[in-house]
Amino acid sequence: MKKSVFLWLLVLMISQGLFAQEKKYLVFEFIRVDPNRVFDYLEYKDFLAKVYERALQNGAITGWDLWSLQSGTEGEPFQYATITYYNDPVKMMNGNDLDQLVQNAKEAFPDMSETEIASRFRDAIDNQDLAVRNYMVEVARTDDSYNYRPGTLASFDLMKAVEGKFDEYEKAEREVFLPIHEKKIKAGLMENWRFLRTAVPTGSEAKSTHMTMNVYSNYVQFFNSMEYEDMDATESQLMEVEKGLKSRDQKWVYLATLESMVR
Template sequence: MKKQLIIWIISLFAVANVYGQDEQFLVLEFIKVEPNKVLDYLEYKEFLTKVYEQEKEDGHIKGWDFWSLQSGSDLEGENFQYLTVTYYDDPVSMMNGNNIDQLVNSAVQAFPNLSAEQAKNRITSSLEMRDLAVRSYMIEVARTDDDFQYKPGILATFDLMKAVEGKFQDYEIAEQEIFLPLHQKKISNDLMEDWRFLRTALPTGSEAKSTHLTMNIYKDYIQFFNSMEYEDMEMTDKEEEAMIEGLKSRDQKWVYLATLDSVVR
């Protein structure tokens, strides 16, 4: 196990060196909150936004999103209400992102009237408000060429995928060589704003629920529904055949529709 972990860390650094500073590492946290604690948690979210603004200013993160989930899986245990996405420059920063002392220090800087003990109590007490059901460490593999700026109110679908056993590489090739150009075409036709393809950064076995995720970003519901209506826009027979073959290399586990509530950039 120790040997596998060392190999994984080395591979992450290799990925970081290949990707360079423009590529990203992301941590996605799917969250459930008890109905009687929603207002308290949303108030804490405002506090957390200021903390992550300080984290960004200090260079600990590249950005942070807070999404409200409108729909998703009906499976018991998977009906999340919120999703946070934190962006990092490198795998080390990603793995250190939940350092409580660092968050406390950022909170004290963001709120000068708050003592370190008060900040720590506020952060730790938030753990009682919510159930962090899933935390995923991911690497950005590919994305569209666009300059879209995230802002509150935009929509996204988060599509969780699992590569078919034995077709991991086939699936990644399909996303990059078939689906990426199709999404780029949608952006050119004002049917989408941004698209990203992510791979899990931690070692996973055959029982993992998902291995990849796509982020599909829309400016509003009109664009979202237009995009759904013109799913096969200007697709040639060859492209359609390649798309169908690519779909066979993965299993779409579930899709979450979300609205962006807060953003730090």
């Protein structure tokens, strides 16, 4: 009896460990750049891509993206967003350590002195305004094999769960909206979808609590997807959709194009 209980506990711990390893953590950074210094920033992003390539090789991250933004909120004219991917929440929280970034840069650019590297980072800070940083954990995603590539389109939809309906909203995304996106993918109207929750606890005044990433291969697919209507949906399913929509407030949407990536 004791042996069987021990084996059951061992299997449970292993399965929990495997599940934890599969969890993905993402850091979104929304960036404003002075219009007169956009060229300088674009030079810096090539430098930064090499730095994150080294971070990937060192096992600190699992990927990095730079997206240009075409739309957003009035009064918050972000031109770019970066996404850094992690498989561990501790690595995520330590991912913006400047000393570690400098060390990765020294490995990526052995011909540059530490003074030159530090100067490059200082110039970048002067050229950009890192206005918003969101630490997110992936809650659900579509079952697909799409590989991101430069030119990929996405909409970043930032949501705030209605107070008192946090669990109801997450259930709606997993059980109501996820199947809809799976249908779109099978119909060739979408490539990938992710549902993310803010990983760092926030209070009731937070601007958003969740985000969805809706990913498309091109603008034709994007606009066709906007016209999609599930003709097979039952009245009960439509009621569940309406209920799900009422459990969250869509704060704002960014349409983005993937400019460069590290995998």
